[in-house]
Amino acid sequence: MTGAAPLLVVGDALLDHDLCGTAERLAPDAPVPVVGGVRRTTRPGGAALAAWLAAADGRDVTLVTALGDDPASGRLRELLGDRVRVVGLPLRGTLSSKTRVLAGGRPMLRLDDGEGRAGDATEEARRAVAGAGALLVADYGRGSADVLREVLAEAAGRAPVVWDPHPRGATPVPGARMVTPSATEARAFAAGFGAGEEGADPAGLRGAARDADTLVGAWRAACVVVTLGGHGALLSHGGTPLMVPSPVTADGDACGAGDRFAATAAGALADGELTETAVRAAVHAATRFVAEGGVRSLGTGPERAAEPAGGPTGEALRTAARVRAAGGTVVAAGGCFDLLHAGHVALLQAARRSGDCLIVCVNSDASVRRRKGDGRPLVGVADRIRVLRALECVDEVAVFDEDTPERLLGELRPHIWAKGGDYARTPLPEAPLVAGWGGQVVLFPYLDGRSTTGIAARAALKG
Template sequence: MALVPTEVFERLADRKVVVVGDLMLDRFLWGRVRRVSPEAPVPIVELERETQSAGGAANVARNLSGLGLQVALVGVAGADSGRDLLLAELTTANLDSDGILIARDRGTTIKTRVLGNRQQMIRIDAEQAAPLAESDRERLLAAAISRLAQADALLLSDYAKGVLTEDLCRALIAFARGRGLPVLVDPKAKDFSRYAGATLITPNRDELALATGVAAQDLDALIAAGSAMRETLNLESLVLTLSEQGMVLIDADGNHRMLATAREVYDVSGAGDTVIATFVAGLAAGLGRVATAHLANLAAGIVVSKVGTAPIRAQELLAALNEEAAYGQAAKIRDLEEAQAQVRRWQAAGERVVFTNGCFDLLHVGHVTYLERARRYGHRLVVGLNADASVRRLKGPERPLIGQEDRARVLAALATVDAVILFDQDTPLALIEQLRPDVLAKGADYREEQVIGAAEVKSWGGQVVLVPLVEDRSTTGIIARMNAN
């Protein structure tokens, strides 16, 4: 079972978080690399498109909003076109930008990433990292405090661009803790003492190594240094993030290692923002620290599989939780109610659900190949499996050779199959109508007008596909050869 109850997301709608930190505009130049420059040994990126998104503390706010929380964002930007673009991105994300002040001494921080063939080639930063002018710090502090009066948590997103100075951090932490609010910090400063008294901080391996003087490669020593720092700074928890290796939660109960969720890593930019935002969401929803760390680890695994700075969405995390709850082969075997709920969760997360059906008696390579081909038409494959009584009516009293529980268990063992549902009827029509898949797959030995459920699936905008079969592979043929021998 999952460590985290899925009902956690229902508690977030009325929770409000104040985010204070370094705002940025992330620009992405996307292109294709086909050759190397004759002028220097560098690849030539043929520009195809440009995109942009809110970054830094603004990306933290996007993550929080995506998880369903209310967000008040406080920071500074320059009086320039970068600020206009940033505000437009925040408006698109339905985020309040009233707390974004115009700084007197700097422009908007812009990070430009050039990607060739979906891989980052170079990053260009336009920024000023000097501490904010005193008058701007005073205005920023006032803006944050006015919003904390109605907040449930404070999040400090420090990218070391001069906004979260030592005096500002100490003032905000003291005010929030004085009101009983949790304070979570994503740190960047070399000296972590400015975060003393916070509830939780989330340094990565390099950040903690820089702050403690311990080698980043020595994980055991780094964890020990983090544990000592937690006590010195009077923190409730310290979370050491380890990129593709997961994270370590360090608290008064000891060290809790969370292994990363196995996913293909495309881009780690923004993963730290997702981790800190998910920690805020978990704690705001009343989860314990270990359960919250588990949730944040799942969220990080989702966002690093995307290219670019992409926030987590509640639907994605909910789908990951339910997938985890169903982890294991036997758990893929569902009753109708469970299957309906799972299909709806997959579809809510933007995944196409493929449905197919059959007896799958004496599973062979023809079956396996067919299922692999059917899965390619979507993201999830649901198999309707004829129960024993149904098979006897269709195939005769000598069938099935393998009982329904065993057939279901073998199907569930296939990585291609995401869910198996037994049905007693002669056709799967009722099952199809209740599950409402996006794709209905059947063998190419049928014509579309012969496929049960085809008209129904097409009526709700679904697709019917006829999947090529492997020749000379059938259960009937195998049985005939066995009898002949």
């Protein structure tokens, strides 16, 4: 992401561990599963995870949090490395950490350790908050937001503040631009203000809307966004809410999805986007995060393999690598996509449903011109990328300059290469290449009568 605005994250950092293995038998001395073949991973948690994710979006991120001299605090500093600038608050006690035990990808047990809390605010921390252009507060109830509450309240009067609340944390400061509780959290918070249950609500939408409406007034927030897991999110400014559905169903480990949502929403508001646009971007990012393996796809520290170059193609390669590493299915589709029409959209929607991410390979302007003639493309590649990325079924876009996408496919190595049904009797030169790494070319139904050439010709006649 180029030109991304800086973001200040304030809140309680944690250190998270996962012990991942398999459980195929019970212990002989007690009816409990035996988890074997264990692999241990460590990553930032809490506010530190939100800051890490925002930095992964290409932002300049500063994290204000309580850290000490204990081993867990030292390990967290190592993990953040130079990716996130840290402004430390004094920590009383040891840094909180949590350890999940997973078997077959499913959590079985969680162990919590360390109950450290933030001490007094420092002058450096106050200056960081006072000078921030946009803020994300991740309040896990360990005091980092509490000791800065006065200056955070002042910041909410001049800059966008996204507040990600948690059951043990305090209420958001008045004037927060957006507050992002989960449905369970919103229910508990609203109950504290006297909002009661009213009959059956199988989908959960009526209750979430009522809770959001209550909390907008009680918290004096500009809006409350209730996250609904795989269903998306409900945005309320008070009154009739806006439902933002997930683009696809993503089954997987949802740990960290709330942090991904809040970091994306805060970043979008920092960039000057409208609230509705920020929520749509956050729903899309959280869905993709879960589909790509969630927190288990993040790696264990700063010593990471060299990443692909930046830009849209680099992002696409990173996404493909993460999905493969998490055991997911990478789907790719290609074309010029000049004047995006209903046939294109139907193909892309069907392709996305067949896997865990969809990467669209787009011909560059020079490539389109060689294939279609001097009058094409009608729409430049930058605008074609922007339109494609606006589709909820599209995860990333990559650009190739050759006449055919073989080189790019060799880098992406998708499991599925999606083509329209109009290619059913056409030899595909890339088919042997895709088969070479065990991939499969798949044809999807084509909407007859839709083509860019035909649309352009009809437009010319009417003109």
